[in-house]
Amino acid sequence: MGKVVLVTGVARQLGGRFVRRIQRDPQVDRVIAVDAEPPGHHLGGADFVQADIRQPAIARLLAEHNVDTVVHMDVTGTPLGSGGRATLKETNVIGTMQLLGACQKSPLVKRLVVKSSTNVYGSAPRDPAVFTENTPPKSLPSGGFAKDTVEVEGYVRGFARRRPDVAVCVLRFANILGPSADSPLASYFSLPVLPTVLGYDPRLQFVHEDDVIEVLRIASHEPARGTLNSGTFNIAGDGVLLLSQCARRLGRPTVPLLMPAVSWVGSLVRTLGVTDFSPEQLRLLTHGRVVSTNQMRDTLGYRARHTTAETFADFARSRGPGLLPPEALAGAIDRIAALPVPTVGGGQPPTQSAN
Numbered sequence: 001m002g003k004v005v006l007v008t009g010v011a012r013q014l015g016g017r018f019v020r021r022i023q024r025d026p027q028v029d030r031v032i033a034v035d036a037e038p039p040g041h042h043l044g045g046a047d048f049v050q051a052d053i054r055q056p057a058i059a060r061l062l063a064e065h066n067v068d069t070v071v072h073m074d075v076t077g078t079p080l081g082s083g084g085r086a087t088l089k090e091t092n093v094i095g096t097m098q099l100l101g102a103c104q105k106s107p108l109v110k111r112l113v114v115k116s117s118t119n120v121y122g123s124a125p126r127d128p129a130v131f132t133e134n135t136p137p138k139s140l141p142s143g144g145f146a147k148d149t150v151e152v153e154g155y156v157r158g159f160a161r162r163r164p165d166v167a168v169c170v171l172r173f174a175n176i177l178g179p180s181a182d183s184p185l186a187s188y189f190s191l192p193v194l195p196t197v198l199g200y201d202p203r204l205q206f207v208h209e210d211d212v213i214e215v216l217r218i219a220s221h222e223p224a225r226g227t228l229n230s231g232t233f234n235i236a237g238d239g240v241l242l243l244s245q246c247a248r249r250l251g252r253p254t255v256p257l258l259m260p261a262v263s264w265v266g267s268l269v270r271t272l273g274v275t276d277f278s279p280e281q282l283r284l285l286t287h288g289r290v291v292s293t294n295q296m297r298d299t300l301g302y303r304a305r306h307t308t309a310e311t312f313a314d315f316a317r318s319r320g321p322g323l324l325p326p327e328a329l330a331g332a333i334d335r336i337a338a339l340p341v342p343t344v345g346g347g348q349p350p351t352q353s354a355n
Contacts, residue, residue, distance in 0.1 A: 004030045006067040009074030011035040013180045020044045021213050032065050053095035059102035069111045077145030092148040100159040111167045113219040118172045118291050119146035123283040131291045133232045144280040167230045169219040174236035177311050178209030179318035184281050194247050198256040201244050202288025205236040208306035227301030234291040237308040251322030
């Protein structure tokens with residue numbers, strides 16, 4: 001018998017992609033896809049079960065299908081359908097508690113993979129230049145998705161202590177981008193004009209959707225020789241981008257605002273439902289966040305196929321040109337540079353100081 005893998009959060013595009021990918025692995029016998037909402041995309045040959053992980057019935061699913069591997073992808077910052085923040089938090093936190101309780105009771109479960117986020121580190125002015133997996137945050141997240149991930153990881157650590165026989169892998173993904181990205185940051189970058197915080201140009205890291213799928217797949221199986229896929233790992237593409245560089249590559253103008261004004265704009269767009277411009281996202285767009293990926297390469301044995309810059313370029317192509325497309329802007333600058341230089345008095349062009 002091959003592995004029986006249960007995957008949560010399959011109604012989202014990323015969950016659906018992982019389900020289609022994992023069932024192609026020869027060592028996987030069956031894939032049980034679980035979500036409270038029916039997916040709007042194809043799940044291949046997986047068995048879809050409409051179930052809410054917040055309910056105790058999830059334990060019955062594990063037993064009925066002889067599940068030995070659980071991949072928990074239903075920890076997210078974007079509500080699905082008409083669900084609001086309260087429903088999202090319940091799914092993230094209460095749903096994880098129920099799922100871990102079910103795994104604890106099942107003697108067959110041997111591997112647990114949890115999709116987490118680098119949001120657990122928060123974003124603060126006194127943050128270190130680079131976070132490692134063992135770096136404590138300077139300021140714990142006070143709310144939103146970031147606080148959810150902190151609570152989720154706390155419950156996962158408790159589960160790992162109670163079930164040392166289960167291989168537990170926590171993957172802290174940087175901001176996930178790609179052509180089908182559905183996240184608050186992707187919605188922010190899709191705005192025609194980007195509000196920014198005056199005086200700040202944060203460093204950002206991204207991870208491509210394709211790399212997310214591949215890392216989850218590696219974590220779902222026995223580790224390759226010379227690697228270890230139990231523990232906590234930061235997952236991100238190499239390199240960083242400044243927010244100003246992101247705006248230029250998108251061709252979207254920025255509007256620098258004072259902090260109170262940015263908070264007001266965030267509340268407005270959140271009320272209008274344009275994007276979830278939450279306080280935690282505002283802190284990210286003020287102070288940024290960069291994580292070390294040494295453990296991902298040296299221990300997990302994976303090197304991201306897309307750098308941060310390549311990931312953002314793929315995302316930008318999927319969004320189309322902004323109000324100031326880089327090519328058009330460069331052409332305008334070239335045309336201005338080609339204009340004849342006005343002369344003064346003796347026919348010499350005006351000189352400029354070194355400054």
